[in-house]
Amino acid sequence: MNKIIIIILASFLSVTANSAVCQQIRAIEGFAAAPLFSNAIINGKPLDYYTFASECGSNCLTKMLKQKDISYSFTGSNLSVFDKSSVATIIIDSTYKQSIAGYMTCSSIAKRSYIPNPVRINKSKVSLDLQTEDYKNVTRTINIQGYSKSDYARLLAQLRKLSRGVESSIGFTNYILKPSRSQRVIKVSKLSPRGDFIFIIEVSK
Known part of the structure; x- marks a missing residue:
């Protein structure tokens, strides 16, 4: 990965x-x-x-x-x-x-900006923040390290409040955010014993 x-x-x-x-x-x-x-x-x-x-x-x-x-x-x-x-x-x-x-x-000298993250993440715990785009989606992948179980639980609680539906996929829980101009899905992996997880924001074009 x-x-x-x-x-x-x-x-x-x-x-x-x-x-x-x-x-x-x-x-x-x-x-x-x-x-x-x-x-x-x-x-x-x-x-x-x-x-x-x-x-x-x-x-x-x-x-x-x-x-x-x-x-x-x-x-x-x-x-x-x-x-x-x-x-x-x-x-x-x-x-x-x-x-x-x-x-x-x-x-690159291009001017680019991240798609917004609707929930609060401790930036000091972020090891990688990568955004890419293809013909269908803009995808922002954030690697997070050293999160406590309580902080992780609070993050998931925030997502549940913002979501109109929750689905499971291999390795991730997918939070389908409430309607906006484009479909937005946030995918969160399980918290590892070391407090690491992956947080993905995906916006349909």
């Missing part, structure tokens, strides 16, 4: 919103990228997410970056590329001969 959230990280984004280093990576011959999500925000910062495939492998990419005088660091299967104002991270998920494929995140 955490891996999915991290690389989650599908509509086309304007080139002007991409970071400078991201544009230079996408200009490398043999490198192709397609948007994975649109209008993404992670911990308050806008990011663009892509899947990529490259005929130019990792050694080739670092050689090209050196030629362009672009700074980078390579750790395991992650290649971080950066300048003074922007950063891109390439996560290599598979290799075949000299080709590589995986995921890429790019810092």
